[in-house]
Amino acid sequence: MTTLAIVGATGAVGSVMIDIIDARESVPWSEIRLIASPRSAGKRLKVRGEEIEVVALSPEAFDGVDIAMFDVPDAVSAEWAPVAVSRGAIAVDNSGAFRMDPEVPLVVPEVNADQAHERPKGIVSNPNCTTLSMMAALGALHRAFGLRELVVASYQAASGAGQEGIDRLQAELAAVAGKGVGHRRGDVAEVIAAAGLPDESPFPAPLAMNVVPFAGSVRDGGWTSEELKVRNESRKILGLPDLKVSATCVRVPVVTTHSLSVHATFDREVDVATAQQLFAAQPSIVLVDEPEAKRFPTPADVVGEDPTYVGRIRQALDFPNTLDFFVCGDNLRKGAALNTYEIAEELVRS
Amino acid sequence: MTTLAIVGATGAVGSVMIDIIDARESVPWSEIRLIASPRSAGKRLKVRGEEIEVVALSPEAFDGVDIAMFDVPDAVSAEWAPVAVSRGAIAVDNSGAFRMDPEVPLVVPEVNADQAHERPKGIVSNPNCTTLSMMAALGALHRAFGLRELVVASYQAASGAGQEGIDRLQAELAAVAGKGVGHRRGDVAEVIAAAGLPDESPFPAPLAMNVVPFAGSVRDGGWTSEELKVRNESRKILGLPDLKVSATCVRVPVVTTHSLSVHATFDREVDVATAQQLFAAQPSIVLVDEPEAKRFPTPADVVGEDPTYVGRIRQALDFPNTLDFFVCGDNLRKGAALNTYEIAEELVRS
Numbered sequence: 006m007t008t009l010a011i012v013g014a015t016g017a018v019g020s021v022m023i024d025i026i027d028a029r030e031s032v033p034w035s036e037i038r039l040i041a042s043p044r045s046a047g048k049r050l051k052v053r054g055e056e057i058e059v060v061a062l063s064p065e066a067f068d069g070v071d072i073a074m075f076d077v078p079d080a081v082s083a084e085w086a087p088v089a090v091s092r093g094a095i096a097v098d099n100s101g102a103f104r105m106d107p108e109v110p111l112v113v114p115e116v117n118a119d120q121a122h123e124r125p126k127g128i129v130s131n132p133n134c135t136t137l138s139m140m141a142a143l144g145a146l147h148r149a150f151g152l153r154e155l156v157v158a159s160y161q162a163a164s165g166a167g168q169e170g171i172d173r174l175q176a177e178l179a180a181v182a183g184k185g186v187g188h189r190r191g192d193v194a195e196v197i198a199a200a201g202l203p204d205e206s207p208f209p210a211p212l213a214m215n216v217v218p219f220a221g222s223v224r225d226g227g228w229t230s231e232e233l234k235v236r237n238e239s240r241k242i243l244g245l246p247d248l249k250v251s252a253t254c255v256r257v258p259v260v261t262t263h264s265l266s267v268h269a270t271f272d273r274e275v276d277v278a279t280a281q282q283l284f285a286a287q288p289s290i291v292l293v294d295e296p297e298a299k300r301f302p303t304p305a306d307v308v309g310e311d312p313t314y315v316g317r318i319r320q321a322l323d324f325p326n327t328l329d330f331f332v333c334g335d336n337l338r339k340g341a342a343l344n345t346y347e348i349a350e351e352l353v354r355s
Numbered sequence: 356m357t358t359l360a361i362v363g364a365t366g367a368v369g370s371v372m373i374d375i376i377d378a379r380e381s382v383p384w385s386e387i388r389l390i391a392s393p394r395s396a397g398k399r400l401k402v403r404g405e406e407i408e409v410v411a412l413s414p415e416a417f418d419g420v421d422i423a424m425f426d427v428p429d430a431v432s433a434e435w436a437p438v439a440v441s442r443g444a445i446a447v448d449n450s451g452a453f454r455m456d457p458e459v460p461l462v463v464p465e466v467n468a469d470q471a472h473e474r475p476k477g478i479v480s481n482p483n484c485t486t487l488s489m490m491a492a493l494g495a496l497h498r499a500f501g502l503r504e505l506v507v508a509s510y511q512a513a514s515g516a517g518q519e520g521i522d523r524l525q526a527e528l529a530a531v532a533g534k535g536v537g538h539r540r541g542d543v544a545e546v547i548a549a550a551g552l553p554d555e556s557p558f559p560a561p562l563a564m565n566v567v568p569f570a571g572s573v574r575d576g577g578w579t580s581e582e583l584k585v586r587n588e589s590r591k592i593l594g595l596p597d598l599k600v601s602a603t604c605v606r607v608p609v610v611t612t613h614s615l616s617v618h619a620t621f622d623r624e625v626d627v628a629t630a631q632q633l634f635a636a637q638p639s640i641v642l643v644d645e646p647e648a649k650r651f652p653t654p655a656d657v658v659g660e661d662p663t664y665v666g667r668i669r670q671a672l673d674f675p676n677t678l679d680f681f682v683c684g685d686n687l688r689k690g691a692a693l694n695t696y697e698i699a700e701e702l703v704r705s
Contacts (some may be wrong), residue, residue, distance in 0.1 A: 007686055098684065154674070158508030158616035160566045160605065178564070182532030185401055187526065187610030193655045209649035210656075214528070216607055216614055218667050218681040222414055223646040227627065227669045236672065249673035253616040253681060254509065257566055258608055260537030264506035266603040268618075277577065295574040299559035305543045306560075317568050319577045322506075323587065323599035330566040331603060354495045 006035045007353055008069050013076040014039035015058055017168045019341035023052050029355055033353045040066050067092035072349045090127035097348045099131040099341055111241045114347045115289050116144035121351050129348055134340030135159055136238040138263040139332050141290055141313045144282045147243055151272030154249040160264040161258045165336050166207040170258055173206050177213035177274050187214045217256040262304035263336045270327040277318050295316050302333040311338055356385045357703055358419050363387035363426040364409055367518045370546055371692035373402050390416050394405050411670045417442035422699045440477035447698045449481040449691055461591045464697045465639050466494035471701050483584040484690030487510055488613040489682050491640055491663045495633045497593055501622030510607045510614040516557040521610055523556050523585040527563035537564045567606040612654035613686040620677040623652050625669050630678055644668050652683040661688055
C-alpha cells in the first residue's frame with residue numbers, strides 16, 4: 006500500500022505529472038492524492054479514469070503519504086517539503102530550494118539513481134529543466150569518456166516561465182503575425198504594445214520574433230541564476246565538483262522543449278560513431294542524426310515526448326577529445342514532471 | 356570621377372545597399388550604376404533622390420565602372436566578378452565564391468582594412484553574415500588579448516536565406532498564430548500545411564515556434580557549410596590560421612539580425628571592464644551590458660542598425676583567459692550590404 010501525492014497538482018507541471026501517470030501501463034500506487042493551494046482545493050481532476058478531489062496544502066494533507074512530488078515555487082517547497090517529511094513522506098522536489106543542499110541528493114535516474122537512497126533530510130531534488138535537457142546524453146558520454154569541460158548555449162522555451170510564459174508568447178505571436186514587422190528596430194515591441202498587451206511580461210523583452218539572452222535573475226559577474234544552475238547542478242549530478250562549465254542561457258519563441266548546443270571535452274578520445282552507439286543504446290535517448298537527409302532534432306518534433314533527442318553530433322575539428330552536438334528535451338516532461346516521477350518510481354522500487 | 360556599380364541591385368541586400376548610400380551625408384561617387392538580371396532590367400530605382408534605370412548584367416555594363424559591389428549567387432559572382440575586373444573595375448563580392456581563395460583578401464575594415472589593397476585578382480571578398488556579426492567585437496578583443504579559441508552558437512535570422520526566407524517565416528507565423536499550437540509533436544507543421552503553405556521551404560523544418568539546427572549544406576564530419584565558414588573565415592580575417600573554432604549554426608524565427616553566443620579564449624589575461632572599454636571605444640560597436648537593469652542586446656532592438664551590439668559580457672568562471680558574451684548584428688547591414696560598402700569606401704579613400 007503506497008500513497009503518492011502531487012503537490013502543485015493544478016499547475017502546468019502538475020498536469021503533465023497526471024498525464025504521465027495516466028500513460029503508464031501500471032503504477033505502484035494504491036492511492037494518488039492531489040494537493041494544491043487553497044484556491045484550487047475542491048477541484049476534481051481525473052487520474053487513471055478516477056475523479057480525485059484536490060485538497061488544500063496543510064500538514065494533515067501529508068498524513069499517510071509515502072512519496073510527495075512537489076512542483077511549487079521555491080519558498081513554498083522550502084516551507085512544506087520538511088512538513089511532508091515530518092509527516093512520514095519522502096519529498097521529491099522540483100523547486101530550486103534544496104538542489105545545492107549537500108544533504109539533499111540531486112537525481113537523474115539514468116545518471117545517479119543510487120543517490121536517491123541517501124537522503125539525510127528525507128528530500129530528493131529534481132534538477133533545473135535546462136540542466137536536465139542534456140543530462141541523459143552527458144551522463145552516457147561521461148561514463149564512456151570522462152567529462153572535463155562543457156560550453157553550452159541554450160534555446161529555452163517560454164514554458165520554462167510557466168503557464169504565464171506560454172500565454173504571453175501565444176499572445177505576442179497573435180499580435181505580431183501578419184503585420185510585416187521585424188524589419189525595423191523596435192517595431193515588434195510597438196505592435197505588441199498597440200495590441201493592448203500589458204507592459205508587465207514574464208520576459209524582459211519581446212519574445213515573439215526575437216531571442217532574449219536572459220533567464221532567471223542576475224548574479225555575481227553578470228552570470229544569470231539560470232546559467233549558474235547549469236554549471237552547479239551539472240557538477241553535482243555528475244559528481245564532478247571541478248567540471249569546467251560556461252553556459253549562456255537564451256529564451257527563444259518556442260512554447261515547450263528546451264534545446265542546447267553542447268561543446269563537451271573529455272579525458273579520453275571520443276568519436277562520433279561510438280557516441281551515436283551509446284545514445285542509441287539508451288532507452289531515454291532518441292538519436293536523430295542524419296544531417297545529409299536533413300534529419301536532426303528540433304523542438305517542434307520533441308514537444309510532448311519523454312525521451313531526449315540528440316543529433317548534429319560532430320567531432321570538434323580543432324579541440325582534442327571534444328564533441329559538439331545538439332539536444333532537445335521537453336522541459337515540462339523530462340525537464341520537470343517525468344524526471345520527478347521517475348525518481349518517485351526509483352524510490353518505491355527499492 | 357568615380358563610378359560605383361551595384362550588381363544585384365534589386366535583391367534584399369541590394370536594396371539595403373541603396374538605403375545605406377541614401378543615408379550617407381556625402382558619397383565619393385560621381386555615378387552610381389544599378390545592374391541586375393535581365394528580368395529586372397528597365398526598373399527605375401531612386402538613389403539619393405535621383406531615378407536610375409537598372410541595366411542588365413553584361414560585360415559592357417562594367418565599362419567605366421571603378422568599383423563593382425556584387426550581391427548575387429555564388430555561381431553568378433564566380434562568372435561575372437572576373438568580367439568586371441577585365442573591364443577595369445575592382446570587384447567587392449559578397450558571395451562565397453572567392454572568400455577562401457588565397458589570392459582574394461577577405462576584409463572587415465575595422466579588422467584588416469590594409470588587406471583590401473593587396474588583391475592579385477582585382478577582387479575583394481566580403482565575409483559570410485554569421486562570421487561578420489561577431490568580427491568587429493572579436494577583432495577588438497584579439498588586438499588587446501590575442502585570440503586563441505572560439506566556441507560559438509548562433510541564433511540566425513530568416514533573412515540569411517534571402518527574401519524567400521523572410522516571406523516563408525512571415526507566412527508560417529501568420530499560419531500558427533492564435534492556433535494554440537506548440538504543445539504536441541508535429542502540431543506546428545500540421546497547421547502550416549493546413550494553411551496551404553507549400554512543402555518546399557527555404558528551411559528544412561518549420562521555423563515558426565521552432566529552432567532549426569541546420570543552415571547551408573552538410574559537409575565532412577557532419578559539419579554544415581555555414582559552420583565551416585565561421586571557422587575558416589574567422590581564421591582568414593584575423594590572420595590566425597591555427598585558431599581553434601567550433602561553431603553550431605541554428606536558425607531562429609527572427610526576420611533579420613543574427614545573434615551569437617561567443618566563448619572566446621585568449622593568450623593573455625582578460626577582464627570584463629577592459630573588454631567593455633574596448634567595445635565602448637569602437638564606433639562600430641554599441642555596448643549594451645547592464646544585466647541588473649535587464650539591458651542586453653536582442654535582435655528586435657538591433658534590426659536596421661549599422662553597429663554590432665555586444666552585451667552579457669562575463670569572465671568565464673572555470674576557463675582561464677576566457678570571456679563569454681552575446682552579440683547581435685543586422686545580417687543584411689553589417690553582415691552584408693554595409694560591410695561591402697565600407698570596403699568600397701576604403702578602396703576609394705586610398
